[in-house]
Amino acid sequence: MLTPRFELDQNDEFVYIKIHIPNIRFSAAAIEMVINDNVFVFSLPPYYLRLRFPKSLIENEDATSEFDSKEGCIKIRIPKLNRCEYFPDLDLGAKLLARLNEPLNNSSDQRIKEKPTSLIQELEVSNELVNNFENVQPGSSQYSQLAQEALDYDWEIPQKMPPQLTDLQAAVKYGFDNQYSEYLTPSVANGNDINELSDPDHLQPDDRIMERLIKENIKFDMEYYANDYITAKYLSEESDGIKGALQYICPYAKLFQESESKSNVKVEFSQKEQDLMNDLPRKSYLIDDPRPLYYTVLCMLFAYSYEARSFQGETTIESAWTIGKLTPQISCLDSQLIQSNNETEKNMIRIILLTMFRRALDYPLYRHYDMIKKTWMDVYWILRCGKRAVLKVLLAARELFRKHVIYYVYCKILLDDLCSWVLRDDGCNDIVLRNLAHASRKELEKVTKSDIVFEKIIKDEAAANTDEAGEIEEEEEEQFSFLNLIDVEELSDEAYLASQS
Template identity: 45%
Template sequence: MLTPEFSITQDDDFIFICIKIAAIRFSAANLEMLVDENLFIFHLSPYYLRLRFTQHLVDDERSNAEFKSQDETIRIRIPKATKGEFFDDLDLPTKLLARKGDILGADAVKAPSKSNAGPLIQEIDTPGENGNLEQAGEDFNWEISQTPMPPSDATRLLTSKYGFDDNYSSVIGVSIANGNDINELDDPEKSNAEDRVQERLRKENLKFDPEYYVSEYMTAKYGNEDDIQINGIKSLLKFTPPLVKKFLKWYKQADDKEAVMSVEFTEVEQQQMQKNLPKKTYLVDDVKKLYITMLSLLFAYMYEQVENEGVHNTESAWTIGKLAPQLSFLDQQVITESAASELSVIKAIVLTGIRRSLSYPLHRNFDLSIKVWNYVYYTLRGGKRLVIQALLDLHEVFRFHDVYYVYNTVLISDLCAWFIIAGNENIIRSLAIELKKELDQVTKKDIDFDCVCGIDESSGEVSWENMNIEEMEILSEQEYLQQSGRPA
């Protein structure tokens, strides 16, 4: 059976479903339709469509179906059970196509009642106390459970699982032979979760270039007008990604600033959800891990948007992939088991994003990284639909790449489809609150690296020194001021 293309609109009385049936001879006798409360089923061989709405329909004499030969569509009109009732999410085809269990699971966390809900934010630039919603964020435990691998599990020693809900294997290893430059694992098919974290931390230290970072910092602070113009950092710091700009415009005009932003999906986005995302039933072991992964992907996406000033290019997938540890290292654990009790997973994600943004992109600037994390906060504050728009755009970046499409296969496609069906506004808000809380406490002293400080000529042993970026900046400024004869 084929799932046909469809679109849905509504008025006060009816739901209107437009179904496209291409390259078949229409026969009214073979057409079957069923309406049962919130369930609608359409069948015309070889097409089969099952939609599950959030509100109820009725099947009476007002129902109607008409075939339009000019555009090969069937236009169906179905009455609403309650006149004037607004049907939600008619532009989310992935959610409408979900099975019954998926829809029920999407509402597992209840939204706070209007009467006792406190404001999510008082001001965009300087958030105040968040009342009951902040308490709701604290009540939702964002810590990812640490489950050690059983010693007797010999199969995992031979092949490891990774990707969405650890459901994939033997995919990334094959892509390496095709030129997968995002991957940084020595052996992705035989590394467990703890190995990935440790290998990532070790290679982040090796990748970080103190001289590059200091040069960027000094240019931004002491460079002349020509140097700053060539470097481009000032223009990037002023750039606001389109989705964030849309949210800020809505927020400025919104009467109820606690509300979720109203977002309408374009026809292109609806087609993408219908055609390019999987139609699966997801039984997820740990939803918190998926929200954390989404947080990291949003940072990588927003950084790429700023770096390229809103226009994707041939390096966009590489940039996103390098900044997201869930892609470059298949690392969804993020924290080593020994550090899990000392560091919150959200702070670990924030620090990891900043560390990687100071090691891989062309522009490596702490203030830019913090600004991008604030863009992620605004996106989460906009609500589920704004996040979906970001994920869909990110998905398209990887879908069109000849090699990096494998990351859609193992993670991004499933994450998009799952989030459309099961993403919860209340959890998104609590994630936004926790992110902002951690972000406001991050300083340059938190961003440290083990840097190479020398090599023993006789033994060849490398000497390391741990330094944070504030210390690097102070040393570079002192040297600059001494050389220029200016007082320190």
């Protein structure tokens, strides 16, 4: 059976469903429609649609349906059981598609659905308290355990002993919640130049991190950074690109600031975005520790926002490559971000900020410190707009990969599931996103240019040796050195001022 494309709308009395069935001849007698409390079922072979609404409907003489031959769709009107009752998230049609074994009873007090024939139990959590979080005081009787856990979310690195592996080949997993393996080797063979790992399907997590750090150090180009720094600071006529990027205003910043309700920012989805949501995987996720998923969301938001700021809201043919290179969970399959035995840093948010600072100074077209800080503020505004804004950005990023003949593999191992998890009521949490926004902004204020360090090999040509014939020959000496952005900028200023004088 095929799931048809559909659109939803509402007013105070009715819910309107528009089901598109183009290029099919049918008899009205073949159509079956059933309304059972909050469940609507439509059947017209080969099409089948089942929607589970957040509120109850009623089937009476006011319910109507008609076929519009010009639009190639069936328009259905269903009365609401309670007049003037608002049905939330009707523009997120994928949330209404009933899933296999999903219980019909949505009452908030039924926390655990018992399934005697299954060894797995799914927990159902009501989002009503989450949506009204701003009006609920911590510690009150209405404050749910989920909301309290989200409010007190701990971003410190968990102290865990590395697992004892017996079969190294079988133990290597990556992608969404480390659920995938053996996807990258064929992609790399076909020319996947986003990948930075020597053997992506067999490297352990700590080895991925080591390769990533080495590549970041090698890739950093002092002259490239110095050129962008001098261009933006001194050469006003030649810095239109960087100046435009620095002056760009994130639409989500404006949206949040103009919103009447800061806890419920109105984010609308286009019909194309709704169709993309309908194509997402429809499955439940049993996540032991969701923090790595939030880290991935944070990195993806930064990567997409940096590319959008670089081209003032537009994307290019190279956007998928740039976003993939910036995101360590994609280019290096690194969802861990710090090695198991590393005890120097304790806060994961700071580690993410420093990692993305380094990568943004390695790969994009523009590599400018102030532009990176502005992009992190763009991420802050997206997070403050809530999970609908996060989903909108992730869908836009996913579409860039989905259309690519090689990079689509990252949709299969990460982006499809990530978007689906953000969409689900029992997945991504608005309160955690708000907590993450404040935590990242707080850490951003602590980051300085001296914190952005690259390990480089500096060649010294001043050394000289005497050969067997007694002649002096020049020889390069290699010295291992640590460079931060302050060092590079001071050298750049000196060189530029000397050239002008």
